[in-house]
Amino acid sequence: MTQDENKEGVGGMINPRRYGIERVAYWLMRLSGLGLLAYFIGHIYETSNILRGQVGWTELLEMTSTPFFHIILSIVIAMCVFHTVNGIRVMLGHGGIGVGKPSRPDYPYDPASQNYRHKIGIYSAIVLAAVAMMYGLAVLFGE
Amino acid sequence: MRESTIMKIHYGTALAAVALVAVHILMRLTMNFAESLEYETVLANYKFIPYALMLELILILLSVHGFNGLRVILLELKQGRTYEKAVSYGCLAAMVGLIAYGSRTIIMVNMGMV
Amino acid sequence: MVDSIEFDLIICGSGLAGLRAAIAAAKKGPNLKIGIVSKLQVMRSHSVSAEGGTAAVICEDEGDTIESHIYDTVKGSDFLADQDVAEKLCVEMPKEIYQLEHWGMPWSRKDDGRIDQRNFGGYSFPRATYASDKVGFFEMQTLYDTCQKYENIEYLNEWFATSIVHDGRRFMGLTAIELSSGTFYIIKGKALIIATGGAGRLYSFSTYALSSTPDGLDMGFRAGMALKDMEFVQFHPTGILPSGILITEGARGEGAYLLNNKGERFMKNYAASKMELTPRDIVSRSIMTEIQEGRGFKHETGVDCMKLDLRHIGDEVIKEKLGGIREISIKFSGVDPAKELLDIRPVCHYMMGGLHTDIQGATEMQGAWAAGEAACNSVHGSNRLGANSTSECIVWGKITGELAVEYIQKGIPSIPWPHHLVVAEEKRIYDGIFRGNGDVNPYEIRQQLTDTMNDKAYVYRNETDLVAGLKKIRELKVQTWKHVDDKAKEYNTNFSNVMELDSMFRVAEIVLIGAINRKESRGAHARTDYTKRDDVNFLHHTLAYYDPNEPIMKTHPVTITKYKPVERKY
């Protein structure tokens, strides 16, 4: 970013060290959203191959049946699970649910919105994503 | 459109998608994964009208959701009147494009054009 | 050629007084262009630190009376207050409490939804209106936010005003430096309200913001206005160590005790009827007497101190009503007031003196008013009661704002602009200060100056100390300190710090001379060599006028309406 605005830019935005798990969730959400969008576009293209008939479809199936594509697919599964679970958390938050009630703050200040409910939400999104990815890997590489 | 309307659509599409994508994925899981991708199965799926309708719906929902998400990210990345206009219309165009392209597949398969 | 901008009304200072004046003026003169010139950004002024309360009579149904507020104020002042002015304060104030409330002020409430009040020193009724213990902050916020409604107010944030331009009789404009760019500007205006606040940074141990220096007072002084009653400096009994940050009197209002090293509430020996809630001058003296007689404590820095006990008030009440000082104690003293005793010591807190004005806040210069702590309309006499200062700022902010607009609306014949004054001012600050050279560190000089004030003109004073102090200040003044190392224009706070120091010399001198001349003990001015109040010789205000060599000292009569001076006892 230009120094005259002194904005932190993308680097500062995703720096995971300063603002706790909430910030990690923030950019994982973005990353997974973008990743899913990319996959989604690819997926639409992929399925359109069905118009090329049996041969075209199988050709594509073979092409995407490599370990590389399987790993990609597992990551997509993880992203999908994380994005969905965290998305539901974020939506609740945005609606003002589970963000605490206004009250007189007492020093040392402990912001009610940064509470364990949301932290649990974030961690469970990550854990579920990991589990789903394992499962995906198991299925894909299992046979 | 008001930003709140856009964002309500964003959340709405996400919620609806949760349900539909779950069905979509569960369908894949009702059988062996590799099997589910067999040409015949897929084709049969497409030809099953309710399922095709669902696919069409997912396509629309996720395109709207995904490209609006992209728009949001791009809007926050850089500012300026022309840039913002370009982003908004660009995302809209891409969204319409993707929906059209995907729908073409569904409709053509459905009408037995393969 | 110096750049110039123009307003109808210029308000110098964006504290409580300045902002209240701005609103009053903007409302009354919607077509006028109003400029708030302040060396700080809006909302950074010292006023945000005011903690305990704002005095007003709003519970007449419960037995409070305006009369009683007036008498408390006059008695608190040790009968040096102008009584008509005190009356004006007390009569106007209740309306202001409601007006602020209607503008959004988050006053603390009683259960029935009405505004609550608490006890404060020197009052015969609990009439300090409070909002937790951040009264000044919330008032500033309310006023600043209300200012946002008026499009005819412009903010010159971080503009350091350096002088008043006038034709000898009438106000014409200011000169100021825009700090961010370092540009020297002329600000032309038809009327001026000086609201530059107090000058408590004359003392090194002080509750004031680091920005509370006398440059605003000095600006008026150099333009020919008188400084009045500067020898009266209030020492608040409870400043924490080592920072000097204030623990509000509201703490004692909520029931806190002062304890000596015998564990006694020693105030019973000095003012049995009001105990800890006696006016500040008396409490501060009592603390110093206890310390001198060996009943004090030593803080870990080696400084003598006394203890303040809030433990019996209870954690919940402290959190609810004294959250701000709880934060301050824990952070800056490392003490949770619900569990431990606080180390406290009398600390420079308020200047009763200021620019001499009449009851309407008008200075001796046509078109110029002064309000707030910068002004001395003599409402506080020789000792201010707690919670009366924010009141004063608000009441005279409004009065002066409206009067200035009326003055402008009457039309002012134009006269030629006195260019020579601007040239002279440019010379003074750029050749005299900015480019002036010397090898002594101005910050060290400032430290010595403020230390001297602390040592020689503290709670108890005497001839020897005061004269020695004056001598020291004059020595420091002639040292070759005038140098600004930082030669850049942009945001040069080195430059503004040195200008502040320049003004501190003149004003410190006046404080000391006034104190030397006043051979009596009255209110906050306690002399160990003249321990009695002397109404025969000293029932008058002190005035100081500018002269390049030494200030010209005069006196001014006190207005007494109903209350004959009697011995002050609590």
Added chain:
Amino acid sequence: MAQVSSVADKQTTSSKSITLRISRYNPEYDDASRFMEFNVSYEKWTTVLEAILEVKQYFDHSVAVRYSCRQATCGSCGMMINGKPRLACFTKISELDSNVVTVEPMSNFPIIRDLAVKFERLFDTHHKIKPYLIRDDTEIESDEKEFLQSPEEVEQYIQFANCIKCGLCNAACPTMATDSSFVGPQALAQAYRYVADSRDKGKDSRLKMIDESHGIWRCHFAGSCSQVCPKGVDPAMGIQLLRGYLLGFRS
């Protein structure tokens, strides 16, 4: 410490020292900022602001820094201290637990010089959200009797009224890091402060104002604003509650 040196005996307390790294930059002359290092001693109560002023007073007069109250109520002294936005006067060196203290100008605010940054945009956005009671003018401009408000009703907004406009939240927010048109957590929290005030009737007009493409929707509940707020304001909560109105979760 400077405040009581006359009464304090400096020798009685032990002194430790740290390296203070100050970012120096004057856009008029310099191409880029650089750090200058100073060795400063401190006591357990010494704040970062005091350390900086020590440098300014005794080592280098030209350090540009904004300060006033030195007790965390004026909001002047926000800056990045060891990488995080904090108030210099409210951060003790002893609690940083580090031998090196790095101070930089607050992120996401244009630099005037060294540690002093421009606040114009924060003041503008604050102005934009109409930070005053909106209600019939004749009621507001009267000075007779208060609008009743119970202590519980005060509790609904008092937390947000604690904002000192220090801008730390805006410096921490990830959206602010790239979006220079975003209203920002400071102003949004103030919008909520007035909406939640039982005396206010301007909810709809305020909601309309922040419902635009760089308005409230650009907050993604990252929460950094609340984590750095020195006054316990919790802008993240205020913003989500405010958005609750727009989404129809609250009325």
